[in-house]
Amino acid sequence: MPKYIAPLKDIEFITYDVLGYKEHYEKYPSYEDASPDMVEAILAECAKYCENELLPLNQVGDKEGCKFDNGTVTTPTGFKEAYQQYVDGGWQALAHPTTYGGQGLPQSLGLMKSELIGTANWSFGMYPGLSHGAMNTLLEHGSEEQKQTYLTKLTEGTWTGTMCLTEAQCGTDLGQIRTKAEPNEDGSFNITGSKIFISAGEHDLTENIVHIVLARLPNAPEGTRGISLFIVPKIQVNEDGSLGDSNNVVCGSIEDKMGIKASATAVLNFDNAKGYLIGKENKGLSYMFTFMNTARLGTALQGVCASELSYQNSLEYAKERLSMRSLSGVKAPDKVADPIIVHPDVRRLLLTQKAFAEGGRAMAYYVAKLVDDTEQSTDEELKAKADGRLGFLTPILKAFLTEVGLESASNGMQVFGGHGYIKEWGMEQTYRDARISTLYEGTTGIQALDLLGRKVLLNRAKEMNSFAKEILVFCKDHSVVSGDDQKMRMHKFVWPLAKVVAQWQQYTIRLMLKGKKDRDMVGSASTDYLMYSGYITMAYFWAMQAQAANEKLTLGEGDKDFYKGKVKTAEFYFERILPRTKALAKTMMEDPKSLMQMSEEMF
Template sequence: MAEYKAPLEDIRFVLHNWLKITDHYKASGLEEAADQELVDAILEEGSKFSSEVLAPLNQTGDEEGCTFNDGEVTTPKGFKDAYEQYKANGWPSFAGETEYGGQGLPYSLAVALSEMVTSSNMAWGMYPGLSQGVIEALSAHGTEEQKQTYMTQLISGEWTGTMCLTEPHCGSDLGILRTKADPQDDGSYNITGTKIFISAGEHDLADNIIHLTLARLPDAPEGTKGISLFVVPKFNLDGNGQIADRNTVVCGSIEHKMGIKGSSTAVMNFDSAKGFLVGEPNKGLNYMFTMMNAARLGTGQQGQALAESSYQIALAYAKDRLQMRSLSGPKNPEKAADPIIVHPDVRRMLLSQKAYSEGCRALLYYTATLVDKERTAKDTEERVIAHKELSFLTPICKAFCTELGFEATNHGVQIFGGHGFISEWGMEQFVRDARITQLYEGTNGIQSLDLLGRKVLLDRLETLRVIQAQIKDFTKEAAKHKELKPYAKELKLLVKKWFFMTFNIARSAKKDKEEVGAAAFDYLMYSGYIYLGYIWLQLANTALNTLEAGSKQQKSKLATTKFYFERILPRVKTHAASIKSGADNLMDVDEDLF
């Protein structure tokens, strides 16, 4: 099987040519990262770690999986050693706040590293990855004592973190969670309840695990307004912040899963476990979104990263595998058959993988720069503008990128034919691993409702109008290139249709709220395809403006843009037709007829 190699050429193109990342860092007050040599050196080292240390453990980790024994979890062979190297290299502290031992490097640069880790070994990457949401939640809502106690160790990687939200009976409906928090005389709380589907809830990589846990106080109001957030360590700490006795939060079992088998997905039982309130009582749901938004962007990147891995291996196989002759005549007459890359259908799948991986990479990296801007904005207006655009793009990044990622990994299996269906090639693992990305951190149906309901309709289409204006303005710039003029014209027309479609949904929803739910998924996909068209138009424009005329990289960007606009973007017509059909064909069907 071909080995994963970080696509550094395209990553550099996105960061340096398109995003002009060092200029962005200077403008954001992140001068310590505003050095192209430093950025490239970090990318090189991340590439080596991912390809040389993590990638060889991906398939073996999937085959071995995690082992559960009496509340303890052992990760697959090599995972712990890899984590020790990860810590020794300083990767956990990469984007952490300097006040708590971090290096203070930008989130957008950490995202590039995260892609390489995830592409090479998604299951392993989840152990340090889950800590990021905990760090961000504590940074935004924790007391100074909590930050000093927990963030320093989380940022160093000595400890890892989890998000303990879901319970057996409630799934994503956190308003009906039952975990209780009883106040104690010393200011702590006894946390009692059961949480399920807790990624990295128990493992042997770190000395302590910090669980951010949702629970209810005795006098809490019902529903989502009565949820509070608590920090619950696996091991209690003494007065000096050192590990002391074991807390009464124990792993009851780990799930037997379809994919990401090297990542432990735990059932966590809290039996009067000692916890500490984060922020104000009954504000836990608000605080949760600090964790969830970071996790949603990370999940979107998982879809993109697996698309990249599958594409690399499928491409190598398609160039090497001999089968049948080209319809237009032999391309490899000295051999028994032609390589399958000569066949149009194989090219359709490869170009789809390429368009999804490279396009979603650019989308996710751009969204990461909005995180930088929100964090470093010098005034409130700048922060609000960045926040609104970030909020709009987050459900698209999570849901759209994972839908395309799953499609891309399925293409990888198909390109391999029967060999793709057996485990030794590793292609079916990508499919199994990618499937979870459409489910966790809020299913893609929930992301769709979030986009259409909260980010568009409740916003009275304000942010949508701003983004559509950005796209329309750019089409004027792109149209200056004769190669891009027809695509710019098409995109401008689709943006106009996008607005009127949204307006019609809003009008229909005033009569029947079910119209929002009926339209939501198709609306997100429609929006995603248009926005990715905007991304590809920008990438093609940048390639024409900054790359050597006729270079391989420039030709590649133009060819993929052509493919995307002519083969993929027309999918919006199907989504538009589904939206127009309304809710009746869904809601008027009697339950007995299912």
């Protein structure tokens, strides 16, 4: 069975030593309870729950999967009990407003909690995870009556939520949605249509499920301009808050998937189900982006989870597995062979996993601070800046972190060799579970188009240059000054980083100019540009970690091996992974002719 120990030491290092979370929480009065001691205690308890309750169910859930019988879905053995523990522990309410029963702690702390849960058991984490998106959507766009009726129950976890976008004839192109909403005299609407790929769409964990549904009103404009958003509960809710009759929402089937088998992915059929309009008519897609952005950041976290879980298990295996002798001389003379961790190529696999796990965590927690700022700041300028930065970085994190997370899972299997292909060890499950992360909530290609097309070209690279400036200021502040040993240690990071960031800006300008002349240039360059941007962004956060670790080493504080390991992993990233940007720079700048010149018949 796979093992998992919550990386609390690394989380503490990144949050406090690298990203300044103590000062971040202190600037918001509503976060006064999020002291370092409180955060440490919360994460320690969450770690116990994840390690002792959720991890043992991970392979159980994969083996059993969800069971479907005539519209009813049964989750795997132990899931219902684990979910009740989750509710009893108040975990769903952790980072939601006290007004609706939450604990009022930071959203960023909720993301840390989600990482621990997702690494221990991603399928389980899908059920409360989808609820967070529904809750944020209602909080942002719902009426007060809707919040009192639905948000309170979602916050306590006795109900869960979903988002219902996709239909059989349309995935990303939501302008093709056919689900209808017919108005009733009482102000409600009858919702009729079918939705597919609905994560946590049907299950036995809670007494009710609140579906957030995109549908069209009669005579609505064509395309995305004519989409409205509705609350459609599985069970109707009476005026006193009690549950009433079934609401004609029927699960037609669940998907037989490659991975995350314990998460029910449902086909939902709405047959004159009673729904309630959220906000204004025909504004549904803009409202749904609140849900989608929450989900995209959650999905980005799945890449970190896959990297962490695969790294922890392949590291332990590499230390114990004996095979061959080191090329540079025997390392374990008392054993029949050396442990495989002595071999350079095994170390390449392990260090790549470690770099992606810890670099990705820093990226995700940086973005989590931006989420806090957009929600808590009363400084409109700061709030707007955080929102703009968040919009720019979201597609990078969603696509890049899931792609490298999948690479980490593959590397984990490779460390195990043939055993990695066997279910017993759990490595192939991590790969299968991680594979969906590059697909749902917008494929890598869709995120790439969003980044280059909307966030860079339409924005005239404003947010990209703002972020680049932040990185260059960091490089300047930590560049070499005569006689400063600590800054001398940073020379190997800040100069390569400054150089590649300057190139990033130059290539962006060139792509903007080429894109004006040939729109296919945007599509042909987009994925390579996104991955290029991701490697540079992660380099920034590895430089930050190296800086914080060097500072600790200079002061002689803490675990020296931990901090030395940080610096050496940063060196590995800069020497062995960041150079990938050179090939991406070449391919993303190539003319799209070689992609577009063949007729369909030539394929």
